Amino acid sequence: MSAAFALEKQVAVSAVLRACQLTSAVFKNLVTKETVTKKDKSPVTVADYAAQAVINTIITAAFPKDPIVGEEDASDLRSPTSDDAALLRERVTTLANDVLTPPPSEEERAEWGLGFGRTTTELLAAIDRGNYAGGRTGRMWALDPIDGTKGFLRGGQYAVCLALLVDSVVQVGVMGCPNLPVDPSNPSGETGCLFVAVRGQGAQQRPFSSFQSTTLRIPPSPSLSDVQFLESVEAAHSSHGFNARVASTLGVTAQPNRMDSQAKYCSLSRGAGNVYLRMPTGQGYREKIWDHASGSLLVEEAGGIVSDSLGRPLDFGLGRTLGENFGVVAAGKDIHSKIIEAIQAVKAEESEKLTSGL
Template sequence: MRDNIRSVSSDLDLALRLAATADAITSDRFRALDLVVSRKPDRTPVTDADTAVEDAIRAVLAAEVPADTVAGEERGGTIGTGRTWVIDPIDGTKNFLRGMPAWATLIALVDGGTPVVGVVSAPALGRRWWASAGEGAYTDTGRRLSVSGVDDLDDAYVSTTDLGSWVKYHSREAYLRLVDACWESRAFGDFWQHCLVAEGVLDVVAEPIVNPWDVAPLQVLVEEAGGRFTDLAGVATFEGGSALSTNGRLHDAALAKLTS
C-alpha cells in the first residue's frame, strides 16, 4: 500500500533531485585521472564514483524519507513489500571507467513489489528520462514518450548488451533466432536501449542476465510509454534475472523466438 501522506508527484520530485545529486558527483569524476577502480567478488568493476553516488543518495533519503528502505548495487539492501528505493549509482560502469559517455544513474521507488517511480539520468549523454505510475513517461526535451507502432518482427530493430552473455546465461542460438527474425540488430547496451524502446527508436530489447537495480526504473518507464516489460519467462517483473522490453505489439513474438 502506498503511503497516504506522500504522492507519486512528490516521490518523482525527490527522485529527480536524487538524480541531480548523482549527476554532480559522476560528472566531476568522469574521465578523472585519479579515478579509483577495484573489482567486486563477481569480478565486475566498481569505482570511487559508484560508492560516492550511492552514499550521497542514501544520505538524502535518510534525511527526507527515513521510514523508507534502500537497496543499492554497492551497499546492499533488501527489496521488501513496502516502499523501497532501488539504486544503481552508475549503470554502465565499464563504459564510465573507459571514458565512454553511455552510463547513467538509475533510481526507482518500488512499492508493494512494483516500480512506481523511475528516473534514468545520463549526464555525459546530456539526457534524462523519468516516469511515474499512471502519469506517463517523459524525457528532458519535455516530450511525453511513446513506443513505436511496429507490429512485425520483420520491421523491428532489436538490441542487447553483449552477445557473449547469451552464451553464458541463456542461449546464443535463441538470441540469434530473434536477430534473424528482425530487420536490424544493435548492441546499445545497458539502460540506454530500454530508454530507446520507450522513445520508439528501438522495438525490442532482450537481456539474459540483469540485476533488480539494473532495470527497476526501466520497467515503469517502458510501461508508462505504452510498452511491455517482462523477464524472459514472460513475467512482468524487474526481479526475474532477465529482461525483455518491447513496444508491446512484438512481445509475444519475441518471446516465442527466445523460448522455442
C-alpha cells in the same frame, strides 16, 4: 489535488541529477588507481560509491523511514590498513560534498539534506543504507548509482537509476544518462538526458540543460525485418548468440544496437530501437532489481510491455534479485508476444539438440 508521488518524484530527480553531475566530473578526472575490483570482477569506481552516498543522503533526509536496496556497500572503503581505501575514502568524501553542499535550487528543498557537507563517517553510513534485503511489502527504493560501469569507464553509455517501490510494485522511476544524445537522430549533438516515469502518469524525457519535458510513447514497430534489437555490449552480461537466433527466427535483418546499462530501456521508450532482449548466459544467474526497476516502469508508461522470457511480469518482491524470473524482454505491445513466441521456439530447438546429442 496534487498528483500521487509528486514529492517522491521531485526528490528522485534532484538526487539523480546531482549524482549525474558527480559522475560526469569523475569521468573527466578519472585515474586508474581510483578503480577497485569487486569479488565478481566487475569494476567499481570511486563514482559508484560517491554517487550512492549522495543519493542515499538525499533520500534519507527526505524520507528517513524508507529503506534502500543499493548495489554498493562501503566494506572495501573501511579497510583500516589499506592506503588505497584511505585514498578512496578521501575522494568519495570530497566528491560527494562537492554536489551536496551547493544550496538548494528553486526546485529543491533544504530539508532534503542539501546545502552542507558530511563527514566521511556519515557518508560511509549513507552508502551502507543501501544494504536493505528487499521484500514484498512496504516502501523501498532501488538504486544503481552507475548502471553500466564498464560503459562509464570507456566513455560510453551508463545510467544513474533510482526507483521507488511500494508493496513490490514500481511507482516512480528516474534515470539520468549523461552520455545519451538528447535527440537520437543526432548522435553527435547535445548529450545528457533525464527520464522520469510515475505509474499512471506517463513517461517523460528532458535534457539536463532545461526543464522542458517531452512525453514518450513507443511508436508502432516496423516490419519484422527492420526490427532493431537493443543488447548489452558485454557478451558476458547477455547471450548475443541466443539473441541472434531469436532475430533469425523472426526474420530480422537489422543489426542490433549494443549499449551498456538501462539506457537501453530509455532508447526503447523513445523509439530508438524496438526490442530489449536480455538472456542470461548461465542458468544460475539472477537479475538484480536495481538493474530493471526504473527502466521497466519507463517502458510500461511509454506504452510497452516488460516481462521475463516466459512472458511473466517481473517480480520485485523477492528480495534483492528477481528470483525465478529468467531473462528480460521489453518491447512495444504490438510485438512483445511475437518475441516471446520466438524465444520459446529457439529454446525448443536447443532442447531438441541436447536430447538428440547434437
